[in-house]
Amino acid sequence: MTDQEQELWKAFQGGSTKAFEEILEIFYRPMFDYGTRFQKDPDQLSDDIHDLFLSLWDRRAFLKPVENLKLYLFAAVRNQVFRQKKKATWMEELSDEQEYEQHQEIDYAEIRIIHSELTDERLSRINAVMGKLSKRQQEILHLRFFENLSNSQIAEILNISEPATYNLLSKSLKMFRKYWNLHFIVLLFLFIVYKFLYIN
Amino acid sequence: MNKYDLDYFLKNDEFVSLVRSGASLEGTVWENLMNSDPNVKSELEQARLLILDWNQLPSALSDNRRTENIHKIMTSVYEREEAATETTPAFRLGIWTKVAAVFLLAAGLGWFWVKQNQADYSYSGLTANAKSTLTEIKNDQEKDRQITLPDGSTVTLSKGSRLSYSDQFTTDSTRNVYLEGNGFFHVVKDKTHPFLVYTNGLVTRVVGTSFQISSDREKVSVVVKTGKVAVYRVREYTASRRDDLLLTPNQEAVYQTEQNQILTKLAENPVVIEGEEELLKFDYVESPVPKIFESLEKAYGIKIDYDPEIFKNCSITIPLREEPFFTKLNIICKTVQAKYEVVGNEVIVSGKGCD
Known part of the structure; x- marks a missing residue:
């Protein structure tokens, strides 16, 4: 953790709204x-x-010093989301979240690929493939490649062992690779059709 | 499948960092690897592009929404701070202070309620509620004072202790005595008129024996010297319940006033039971340990739990005349490399035995 982050955390614990x-x-x-x-x-x-x-703000005086602020906050947001989800499932049997997810998957996988600009093609492809993966797999790939965290840092956030992290990463990559290659072929085909129609 | 596939590169911390730093792969191990096999080259190239692309994935959060969300959080924080400074200092108590205050109040009310409903079993309470007129004897002297009761029983009162008994002491169905402080009782035997000592919440009931009662506000301790003594809690005795606790010599009952609880244990300094002194009047020469334990058990009336099989080959020479019980036990145990521990009313001896 950088000195600047250390300072910020200390000032925040002391009650600085600016920090x-x-x-x-x-x-x-x-x-x-x-x-x-x-x-x-x-x-x-x-x-x-x-x-x-807000909970961090309320509890600021009782919080322990943190080693890596980013890892700490990531783990915190993860806990918060899962706590909320648990509460929500207690309150209503059928969560509308599932419907939302299904909708989202279609959005990622089909619509965006077809309508994407050629320059965004690779990015859309990543998004599309990500959309096919499970949440857990998406999560670890996000931490790994979007946040560029090491295996040990990921293990800390997910609160699992390093070997377990490595295994999860392997499995996620295997899935990713499967869909990646598949999409590559589909996309190439779509691209050719698109070009063909456009030219004509 | 080739070992150097897409996953391999994506999982490698060094490769990912190098690519993200934007540095060239030239002159690195990765370049050598890439040139070794065209298949590896294509996998590595894919991995490299993926890492670079990944980095450019658009955020799921628009700038507007981000600003708005942060603003909302900060507004809530400022509101909280204002609310905190507006309240007067006297009421700016932390949540735990409030919890503690409520708890204390409840505890106080509970205590008051219990006190209201609880009979007063203290010396003054018991004597005030006695049916007949009482005679009180108090020891104001510096030394112990021995008094003789109408039935011939004697009580040795410690300094500052006092005792009351009824005017109809000899004619009542039970010989009732109220004690505050410490007293050693030697009770004359009379099976038809049980002798009862009321000390705080504890009743000590005997027929004819000697025993010591020591008491203060917190607890009452009863140690039996000879005979048998039963102890009860006042509440249960008056309800004529019979779940009494029988004490034998060298056992001590400790009654805790606050908890209204009786615990029994071995007396701290067990003494030889009257009439059993002969057992310890000679030196044991090359005697088997189980035999010595037997004598001790009988002389002190304390159960010693041990495995006779283990100790049957252990023979020791030991004088057992003067030393206190636990010193004797210690000497025996050290000689045969055994250990003893006191559990409740008994002593448990364990060891490996002798060859």
């Missing part, structure tokens, strides 16, 4: 992006992160 806002400025987006990997509803995710930060 707190700076922490938000730095970490809000990475936390949100990470959160989308297991909470697909952006409104619910916003609420969860809101609750998390």
